[in-house]
Amino acid sequence: MAKSAPLFAALLGVALTASALAADDSTPAKAPAVTADSSTDGTVTVGGQRIAYTAVAGTLTVGATEEEDAQLGADGNPLAGTQAALDAASDKDAKEKPPVARIFYVAYFKKDVAHPEDRPVTFLYNGGPGSSTVWLHMGSFGPKHVVTATDQHLPAAPYKLVDNEYSLLDTTDLVFIDMPGTGFGRLVGKDKEKAFWGIDEDGHAFARFIARFISKYNRWNSPKYLFGESYGTTRSAVVSNILENEKDIDLNGVILLSQIFNFNADIDAARMNPGIDLPFETGLPTYAATAWYHHKLPSQPAALEPFLKEVEDYAFGEYAHALALGSDLPAAEKQQVAEKLHEYTGLSVAYLLKADLRVSGGGFTKNLQDDDDLTTGRLDTRFSGPSLNPLSEESEYDPQSSAISSAYVALFNDYVRRDLKYGEGQTYLPEADFGSHEWDMKHNGNPIGVNVSGDLATAMKTNPRLKVMVNGGYYDLATPFYAAYYEDKHLPIPQALTSNIEFDWYESGHMVYVNDASLAKLHDRVAAFIRSTEVGNK
Incomplete structure (x- = not known):
C-alpha cells in the first residue's frame, strides 16, 4: 500500500523458535532452531x-553490512570460525550482538x-x-x-x-518479499532498527x-x-x-x-513545503480524473483520457506559469486560473482562491464531496466514505484502505x-x-x-x-x-x-x-x- 507504517523484528546469528517469532519484540538471550521452510504444491x-x-514459505537471514552478511551461511547461521559464530556462542544477550534480519x-x-x-x-x-x-x-x-x-x-x-x-x-x-521486521520476519541484535x-x-x-x-x-x-x-x-x-x-x-x-x-513532489506534504509547486502541477490530472469519475465537474467530458491530456497541457502551461509568479500574479489572472481549476476539479472558485490556487491531496479528498458529507479515497479516489469530522480542513482517513x-x-x-x-x-x-x-x-x-x-x-x-x-x-x-x-x-x-x-x-x-x-x-x-x-x- 502507499505510505503506511509496518513492524520489524528479526534475528542475529542465532535462530528463533516459532514462539519467539510470534512475539513482536523477539530478542531472547538464547534461541533454538527457527521454523523450517514449508514447501507445498498447487495448481x-x-x-x-x-x-x-511449488510454493515455498520461509525466511532468509541477512546481515546489516556486507562484512556481517558474509559471516552467515546459507542457512542464516554463523559460519564456523567467524566473529558472528563467536558472538552467537557467547553469553551476552542477543540484543547486544550484531544485528541481522530474518x-x-x-x-x-x-x-x-x-x-x-x-x-x-x-x-x-x-x-x-x-x-x-x-x-x-x-x-x-x-x-x-x-x-x-x-x-x-x-x-x-x-x-x-x-x-x-x-x-x-x-x-x-x-x-x-516482506520488508525486514514485517510478516513473519524479525530483527535481532544491537541497534537492529537503525x-x-x-x-x-x-x-x-x-x-x-x-x-x-x-x-x-x-x-x-x-x-x-x-x-x-x-x-x-x-x-x-x-x-x-x-x-x-x-x-x-x-x-x-x-x-x-x-x-x-522525488519526495519533493509528494502531494500529501505539498503545503508544508512552500515555494515548491511541482506537486500541485503533477497532481492536477488526478484531481481532474477523480472529479470526472464522481461527476463533480461543471461540464462532464464524454471520455476520460482526452480530457486528461487537456488538463496535463494546462498544468504545465498556464497553471505552472501562474504558480511561478507567486505573489506577483495579478488578481485578474488569479481569478481566471481559479475558474479554470474549477472546471477541471469541481472545487469551488472561492475555495481555490482561499487556497491560493494550491490544493493539497488531503484538502482535495476532504472537499470534493463535502456537500454530501463524504470523504474521497486517497489510495483510490473512486472510493468514498463518511467524513469523520465535517469541519476538518483535510481528510482524516482513507476510505479505500478501510474498505479492503x-x-x-x-x-x-x-x-x-x-x-x-x-x-x-x-x-x-x-x-x-x-x-x-x-x-x-x-x-x-x-x-x-x-x-x-x-x-x-x-x-x-x-x-x-x-x-x-x-x-x-x-x-x-x-x-x-x-x-x-x-x-x-x-x-x-x-x-x-x-x-x-x-x-x-x-x-x-x-x-x-x-x-x-x-x-x-x-x-x-x-x-x-x-x-x-x-x-x-x-
Missing part, C-alpha cells in the same frame, strides 16, 4: 493453461520446466516504508486473489479468496536477500526482474543500482507500480497457515510499528528531500540494456500517475536510453490490481514486457 489456471507449481518470503516455482535455472524470476514487494507484501501477494500475481468490489467497503468476514486467473506464473517465477530501517539500509538488505535467494535456488543465470509498488518503487531504484554496481547482478527489467522517486484492508489481512492469515502450512503459533505483522524508531529518510548521507531518480539513472547507464516499465492508476492520489511521468521524463540519462522506458496507465487507483479489468491489463502488459526482455534485452 492455477491462467489463460486456459493449467500451471502446476526476512520472510513466499516463492512460487512453476513445475515441469525443462531448465528451471533459466526461467525468469521476479522479486515483488510493497512499500510504506513499513509495509509487508501481503497486498501484492494476495491482490496481484500470486496464485490466489482476494475478491474486492469496485469502489465499495466490503462486508465483514467471511471474505472470498479465489484462484487467480491473472497470476503471472504463466511467465515468471514469483518471490514475494541497521535496517532507512532508505539505504533497506536497499542493501533487499539486495543481500536477492543475492542469497538466487544462490539458494540456483537462479544466477535466470532473467531477473524487480517489481515494486509505491515506496517499493523508491526501493527498486536504490536496489537496482546496488545490484548492478555493487554486486555485479544485471537485471533484465525493473517494473514500477505507483511510482515515487481487513479482507487482505484475514485471508492471508488463513491462506498461509491452511494452504502454505506456515506460521502456526506465530504472529504475522502486516505493517511495522516504528514506535520511537523513525525511518531514516537520508539517502547517501543527503538530508535534503529524498530523490532516488539518480539511482535508477545510474543503473540504466551502467547497464544500457536495462528496461523499465512504469505503471500507474489515474485515480491514485498517493502517488499521482503524472508525477511518475514527470520524474521519468527528467531522469539524468542520455536521450538514447529514454526508449528503454515504457508507460502504462489504468482506470484504477494506487493498487491497480483491486480492479479485475485493470488487473487483466496489468498481467498482459507485464507478461509482454518480461517476454520481450528475458532473452538478452534485444
